[in-house]
Amino acid sequence: MRYSAFGLIKEALSGHKGWRPQWRDAAPKPAYDYVIIGGGGHGLATAYYLAKEFGGARIAVLEKGWIGGGNVGRNTTIIRSNYLLDGNEPFYEFSLKLWENLEQDLNYNAMVSQRGILNLIHSDAQRDAARRRGNAMILNGSDAELLDTAGVRAMYPFLNFDDARFPIKGGLLHRRGGTVRHDAVAWGYARGADQRGVDIIQNCEVTGLRIDGGKVCGVETSRGYIGAGKVGVSVAGNSSRVMALAGMRLPIESHVLQAFVSEGLKPFIPGVITYGAGHFYCSQSDKGGLVFGGDIDMYNSYAQRGNLPVVEDVVESGMSLIPALGRARLLRSWGGIMDMSMDGSPFIDKTHIDGLYFNGGWCYGGFKATPAAGYCFAHLLKTDRPHETATAYRLDRFMTGRMIDEKGQGAQPNLH
Amino acid sequence: MIINHPLLGPRDAQEFTYLGDAGLMNRPYWLSETALQQFHDYLYLRQNPAGEHRELWFHEQGDRSWLVVTRNTVTHEILKVELARDVALANRAANTPQEALQ
Secondary structure (H helix, E strand, C coil): CCCCHHHHHHHHHCCCCCCCCCCCCCCCCCEEEEEEECCCHHHHHHHHHHHHHCCCCCEEEECCCCCCCCHHHCCCCEECCCCCCCCCHHHHHHHHHHHHCHHHHHCCCCCCECCCEEEEECCHHHHHHHHHHHHHHHHCCCCCEEEEHHHHHHHCCCCCCCCCCCCCCEEEEECCCEECCHHHHHHHHHHHHHHCCCEEECCCCEEEEEEECCEEEEEEECCEEEEEEEEEECCCCCHHHHHHCCCCCECEEEEEEEEEEEEECCCCCCCEEEECCCCEEEEECCCCEEEEEEEEEEEECCCCCCCHHHHHHHHHHHHHHCHHHHHCCEEEEEEEEEEEECCCCCEEEECCCECEEEEECCCCCCCCCHHHHHHHHHHHHHHCCCCHHHCCCCCCHHHHCCCCCCCCCCCCHHHC | CEEEECCCEEEEHHHCEEEEEHHHHCCCCCCCCCHHHHHHHHHHCECCCCCEEEEEEECCCCCCCEEEEEEECCCCCEEEEEEHHHHHHHHHHHCCHHHHHC
């Protein structure tokens, strides 16, 4: 069933009785050509692009819980292409281009809203860094504008411009960045993949990988053994646990990142504001809640909840930038588990085991990468060659000295 | 989280800085035949368990001691706290051949 304005009117007039489930609740078959472990945004996008762009095959997505219940349902919905390094910026620009065409492609309202992202500048050194980053973005086909204080004030007059420690000296504005309805991304990809014959198997936890003679031949699951030609692992947050089933250790630590939503307010923040000095970012959802976040909790965690000191720290940062935030009630907070990699950059690569592929290590930038990560992972699964925008995301880059240390923190995952 | 410091008693975890896996105390021997691979694994690869995890915490805003904290990464429960110094001395007493060379 395709969605259309006509269909919506028809359903509205007939009591909304004609809507059907958006994907089948598939039962596992004995074998598939491709098995994707992980039914999050990345796993579903991988299955979708594998089925759509790279030819028909028997494809299954295995999800231990339900679709959209992992990190894709636990983020702050921001999309952007404002990276600096050559290994990164073309990839995120590719992702942003896919976002721009996502709704037409999926025939699904994912509420892609290019409301603009503003990175604030507080010192001359930061202005130099922002100018360099902006130039790198423009050279890679993205967009960037350098604003002075007056320019920022015209957009967001309520910010704390005269903060003694971090006065606002300007900002780097990335107009094509914005937000997307995160649940709709998972649902849209699930529906699109299902329509192209992908089996989406929920409540199916992978408990083992069957490897024979250095080649993967299937997966053990809570719903029985499933044979597989190729297995793609896309389980951010649990990457270490799943890859340990194949005896691999990864350059990854799991950490929790908390996010917050305030009560609903009248619209006053049209775009996304990021505040690097205090490490705080904020946007306003279509329902009016302020959606914001800050630092990770700094220690290894699989808990999907944070601790109170970081709540206090993030809210303090927020109030130092937007004093009015102190008047709003905090409705809820939650935590997601992320793969913090050793240089802050992701992996899309083959492993040393034939037929086993890995996509992970997205730190807290996995959501904006969803379409491109899916596309590039599908490309790798199909052709055994990396997509041209993802050639740098190798697992062996620490051994070969080709790290992509975007933030310059070295091998300190909790600082990325 | 409250870390029960062996010398100072219960302290708020906010006084500490986290370094990561306690395995970082076991630096590979630099003249080993396989030193390159060993240092790569030591620096970058992690077991990253869901459950019990031995890790290093630095009492930066306290007595500046290093602790080895055994903590459950799923529940955040702290099971054991030791002085890193004691752990290092115990490791040395175990006297692996590699350390004997050093």
